Amino acid sequence: MNFEKYPFEKLNELLKDIKPNENYELAALTIGEPKFETPQFIQDELKNTTNDLQKYPASAGLPELKEAMLSFVKNRFDVELQMDEIIPTFGTREVLFNFPQFALFDKEKPVMAFTNPFYQIYEGAAIASRAEVIHIDLTEENSFKAQLSDEELQRCDLVILNYPNNPTSANMTKEELASWVKKALEFDFILVNDECYSEIYFEENDKPVSLLEASIFAGNNEFKNILVMNSISKRSSAPGLRSGFIAGDKEILKEYMKYRTYVGCASPVPLQKAAAVAWKDLSHVEEFRKIYKKNFLLAKEILGVKTPQATFYIWLKVENELEFTKKLFEQKHIKVLPGSFLGRNGIGKGYVRIALVENEEKTKEVLTRLKDFLDG
Template sequence: MNFEIYPFEKLNELLEGITPNNEYELSSLTIGEPQFETPQFIQDELKATTLLLKKYPASAGIPELKESMINFVFKRFNVSLNNEQIIPTFGTREVLFNFPQFALFDKKNPIMAFTNPFYQIYEGAAIASRAEVIHINLDESNNFKANLSDEELRKCDLVVLNYPNNPTSAVMSIDELAIWVKKALEFDFILINDECYSEIFFDEAIKPPSLLEASVKAGNSEFKNVLVMNSISKRSSAPGLRSGFIAGDETILKEYMKYRTYVGCASPVPLQKAAAVAWNDEKHVEGFRQIYKQNFEIAKEILGINPPKATFYIWLKVDDELQFTKDLYKEKSIKVLPGSFLGRENAGQGYVRIALVENAKKTKEVLQRLKDFLDG
């Protein structure tokens, strides 16, 4: 298998030999990893359940974890799921990688489409599945919203969307997602939405919708051909818990569950216990949302940017993203991620991704440095 190196490795190569300005503390705004303590009540549950390390974890997940995830989906999206319509996973990276291999295994010449620029695991999954790729190119002309022609959709076996979107921060409406659901039924392909940023939003009146909601609105209440994935990592500042799920089409998930028993990626029981209390609680999530909202208010004040509706990313337009990244690192000791490292076929060119995952004080200081660089 010929995998591309990850964007962060490309960044290290790009910056190799460049000495950052030692007048400033080195600041990395590259990775989407919240820099906040995991809430104490989650840590306490993990500590209290370490005796359960003596047990082998079940691939299907402990009942209270599955129940907490079902509760989350109902409270957040007003969608009712049964136990056969959801599977706890070891985060979402593993399922995003191995589900396409499962789903496309019996296809003679599989074709997989995904948003571009993208989270690189989508491309890795396509390579591992020996799938031909159709890129769903996102740019200013389409407001970074996914669209493919009917001719392209007829070819597809599997389509992966990512809304709210990494890296562009774009959000698709429930009506726009419902069109995708109808296309998945019309052309009989599996449709996935990677919803890992669904809980990082800033207006209670305009919450990002789930593809599950859109499926119900489209008259597909059984979620035929429709799946979503979500994770606790961003929501609860707990990426180390590796707690995610895949939910939707019961028929597909029944066979996928058989596959997972062979994969051996069940989460340890103490992690599942801690994740269950996290999925069941909303108060701590609201607290994190306020931090990110404040960071974007700071960004608006300093950089004059309009805050996105969701995610914690700034998708900043620049002239030459590679030169910009090198010069910013050298002059202001700030690391950002070139957009072209996240895309193919020129997607992401002319942009850098900036992750606002620090506290307000640090965010303000670093963004002021960035502003000075932009003004220089």
């Protein structure tokens, strides 16, 4: 297998010979990892359950974890799932990588489509599945919303969307997602939405919808061909818990669960129990949203950028993203991620991704530094 280098490895190579301005502390705005402590009640649950390390974890996940996830889906999206319509996963990275291999294994010439720019695990999964790739190009002209022709969709076996979107921060409405549900049924392909940023939003009216909601809206109450993935990593500042899920079509999940018993990626019991209390609680998520909203208000005030509906990313348009990244690092000791490292076929060129994942004080200082650079 010939995998592309990860974007962060490319960034290190790009900056390796540059001496940054040591008058400033390093500000890394590259990775989508919240820089806040995991809430204490989650930590306490983990500490109080270490005795369960003596037990092998079941691949299917603890009943209380599944119930907590079902509760989240019901409370957040008003969708009532059954136990056989959800599987806990070890975060979403592993399932995004191995689900396509499972789903495409029996296809003689598999075809997989995904949004471009993208989270690189999508491409890795396509390579591991020996799949032909159709890129769903997200551009300013289409408002960074996923579109493919019927001719392309007829060829697809698996499509991965990502809304709210990393890195563009774009979102899609229930009606727009429902049109994709109808296409998945019409052309009989599996449609997945990676919804890991669904809880990082700033206004009640802008709450991202789930593909599950869109499926019901489209009349597909059994979620045929429809799956979503979600995680507590961003919303609970707990990426180390590695807790995610895949939910939707129970017929697909039934067979996928068999596959997972061989994969051996079950989460340790203490992690599952800590994750369960995190999934059940929504109040701590609201507190993190308030922090991110303040960060974007600062970005609007200092940089003049529009606050997105969701995610904690700024998709900043620049003249030359590689030169911009190098000079910003050299002059202001700030790291950002070139958009071309996140896309293919020229998509992402002329943009940098900025992750606003620090506290308000640090964010204000770094954005002011960035503004000085832009004005210079």
